[in-house]
Amino acid sequence: MKPLSGTVALVTGASSGIGAATARALAAEGAAVALVARREDRLRKLATGISEAGGDAAAVTADVTDPQQASAAVAAAVDRWGRLDILVNNAGLLRMGSAAQAPLQDWSDLVAVNVMGVLHITHAALDQLIAAAADSARGVADIVTISSTGGRVARPGTAVYSLTKFGVNAFSEGIRQELIGNRVRVGVVGPGTVDTEINDDLPAQAREAFARNTANMVKLRPEDVADAVTYMVTRDRRVAVNEILVRAAEQTW
Numbered sequence: 444m445k446p447l448s449g450t451v452a453l454v455t456g457a458s459s460g461i462g463a464a465t466a467r468a469l470a471a472e473g474a475a476v477a478l479v480a481r482r483e484d485r486l487r488k489l490a491t492g493i494s495e496a497g498g499d500a501a502a503v504t505a506d507v508t509d510p511q512q513a514s515a516a517v518a519a520a521v522d523r524w525g526r527l528d529i530l531v532n533n534a535g536l537l538r539m540g541s542a543a544q545a546p547l548q549d550w551s552d553l554v555a556v557n558v559m560g561v562l563h564i565t566h567a568a569l570d571q572l573i574a575a576a577a578d579s580a581r582g583v584a585d586i587v588t589i590s591s592t593g594g595r596v597a598r599p600g601t602a603v604y605s606l607t608k609f610g611v612n613a614f615s616e617g618i619r620q621e622l623i624g625n626r627v628r629v630g631v632v633g634p635g636t637v638d639t640e641i642n643d644d645l646p647a648q649a650r651e652a653f654a655r656n657t658a659n660m661v662k663l664r665p666e667d668v669a670d671a672v673t674y675m676v677t678r679d680r681r682v683a684v685n686e687i688l689v690r691a692a693e694q695t696w
């Protein structure tokens with residue numbers, strides 16, 4: 444028996460970076476994993492890789508900014524496996540630049556994915572998580588949200604990104620207290636700088652500024668953050684690890 448045998452996990456943003464690594468890690472611990480994101484080809488490839496490694500996973504295409512698609516994604520996982528024990532709210536994006544020059548669309552996109560995406564999926568999943576906690580060999584269910592060092596300290600150029608990450612921290616703390624009686628643990632993992640595709644959509648100037656700021660730093664790998672998520676959700680039911688900060692070792696902020 445593996446620590447998560449018999450459990451079902453749903454990971455948003457599973458098509459790349461931290462989400463893909465987390466899906467692989469949870470599957471390796473025995474969870475069946477619903478892989479949620481928009482790029483179906485990536486999800487299918489990941490599902491195949493997890494199956495070949497002896498795990499169980501399914502691609503579930505959804506845009507988390509749409510409440511109907513978020514709810515359908517949760518329903519797809521429950522239809523397939525009959526329960527939902529672990530939710531990892533990971534889908535997110537980054538936009539950088541000074542507030543005076545930022546297109547308003549950047550701010551809307553940040554809030555739509557990093558905040559509303561988390562709320563849509565969590566809202567759809569809560570009843571299932573409560574039911575799973577009550578009917579589970581583990582005796583608990585888990586919600587883990589990927590925040591950021593930007594959720595602890597706001598810095599110039601990422602004010603609205605920080606707003607979204609401070610926001611999900613606050614939401615997590617509120618529902619953590621609400622869900623104690625239901626044995627649904629709520630945790631936040633705050634990564635530092637991780638080598639993923641998150642910067643790929645930034646304008647060249649922002650990418651160059653980011654590259655300069657992080658030039659002397661060995662960046663985290665997505666697996667380093669997946670380790671933190673796995674640690675949280677594999678603790679005994681008496682232990683709630685509610686927050687983990689994982690910085691790159693040379694990171695000052």
Ligand SMILES: NC(=O)c1ccc[n+]([C@@H]2O[C@H](COP(=O)([O-])OP(=O)(O)OC[C@H]3O[C@@H](n4cnc5c(N)ncnc54)[C@H](OP(=O)(O)O)[C@@H]3O)[C@@H](O)[C@H]2O)c1
Nearest residue numbers: 456458459460461480481482506507534535637639640641
């Ligand atoms: N990389 C870092 O340095 C770092 C640091 C701190 C925190 N984080 C946080 O870690 C999380 C994962 O980021 P990452 O670094 O792994 O970046 P990434 O490789 O760009 O992955 C982002 C994921 O989010 C998904 N996504 C974006 N918009 C979506 C939407 N509307 N609906 C569904 N899925 C959506 C993407 O999939 P599709 O495009 O296929 O939909 C992708 O799978 C984010 O919350 C980010 O804020 C990252």
